[in-house]
Amino acid sequence: MNTYRGLEEYLRIGFVQSVVDCEYAWCKPRPTINMKKWVKIKAWQDIKKDFAI
Amino acid sequence: MGEDKGLARYKKGFCNLSGDREKPHIVVLPELTVSNCYIKHLKELSKVINSVVIAGLDFQVNAGNKVSNKAVVVIPNNWTNTQRSTRTSCIYFGKTHFSNEELELFKKLNTHYKPKDKYSHLPDHVNYIIDAGPFGNIGVAICSDFFDIERFVIYKGKIHHMIVISNNMDTNSYYFLAEAIARLVFCNVVICNTGYYGDSIAFSPYREPFKRIIYRHQGQQLFSSQVVSxxxxxxxxxxxxxxxPPSDNGKSIFKSAPPGYIRHI
Incomplete structure (x- = not known):
């Protein structure tokens, strides 16, 4: 421990490198867009709009 | 079904991390990973593992079809303590500079759907520095904001770690930029890219070249979880x-600070 700021020796970072799936992210795979899929996602977004931040 | 599958993936990653003897202090997930309705699940996972979680959220459509790209920072109330956390608090930060692919996407949507209010991007012009107490100060960026040189002028001398979450296919450019920023801002650089494209990186400006890449996971369409220090x-x-600077056996541990480097913390 450092007395100056009480810093720790190390910061442990955990990576969760998930494979983003376009089922709920609009933009993958970029730049090709499957409009059918987009319609499905848009509908889902509308339903969930109330939950959005 | 899709949602359940996605949630199962994060849970699997969190299970792997919590199984380690030394749990992570901060867990990072890539850009556009978590659906907005799953933030509550993310909070639960954060409480269970007792770690801060930084995760990219799905696009959010605001009034007038203004679309924002945000990330959430979930902080459990007993973070760094041994006690179990019972509640969490959240802060959000957004992307300032949208990528050309995103802008192209909005154009295509406007052409296809001809909405009354055209889809357009809603930039977040705020640069955040997270004070992580005993772990130093952390700068954050989402994907293409990593190329925003003004951000690093602000961050220079003020942060210990730079965390970038991305959904980026130009993995080599990000690697080279990680090295450059680690030297120019004189901080650790962490890039968590989507497993679809791979190449998550943790880089530190050590003097010895073999020490600098703390973590690099190359290869596309791979799920992985890892804890690094x-x-x-x-x-x-x-x-x-x-x-x-601090030295080990008479040799400086880190590379020299960039010319004109002044600490502002």
């Missing part, structure tokens, strides 16, 4: 005393 106290000392 970034130096804090030694880097802080090097930042505070650029002319007499």
């Amino acid at each position: 970034l130096p804090v106290v030694s880097l802080d000392e090097a930042q505070r005393n650029p002319t007499s």
Whole structure:
């Protein structure tokens, strides 16, 4: 421990490198867009709009 | 079904991390990973593992079809304590500069749907520095904001770690930029890219070349979870005393601070 700021020796970072799936992210795979899929996602977004931040 | 599958993936990653003897202090997930309705699940996972979680959220459509790209930072109330956390608090930060692919996407949507209010991007012009107490200060960016040089002018001398979450296919450019930023801002750089494209990186400005890449996971369409340790106290000392940095066996541990480097913390 450092007395100056009480810093720790190390910061442990955990990576969760998930494979983003376009089922709920609009933009993958970029730049090709499957409009059918987009319609499905848009509908889902509308339903969930109330939950959005 | 899709949602359940996605949630199962994060849970699997969190299970892997919580099984480690040394749990992570901060868990990072890539850009656009978590659906907005799953933030509550993310909070639960954060409480269970007792770690801060930084995760990219799905696009959010605001009034007038203004679309924002945000990330959430979930902080459990007993973070760094041994006690179990019972509640969490959240802060959000957004993307300032949208990528050309995103802008192209909005154009295509406007052409296809001809909405009354055209889809357009809603930039977040705020640069955040997260004070992580004993772990130093953390700068954050989402994907293409990593190329925003003004951000690093602001961050230079003020942060110990730079965390970038991305959904980026140009993995090599990000690697080279990680090295450049680690030297120019004189901090650790963490890039968590989507497993679809791969190449998540943790980079530290060590003097010895073999030490600099703390973690790099290359290869596309791969799920992975890993805990890595970034130096804090030694880097802080090097930042505070650029002319007499900490040494090991007479050799400086870190590369020299960039010319004109002044600590502002």
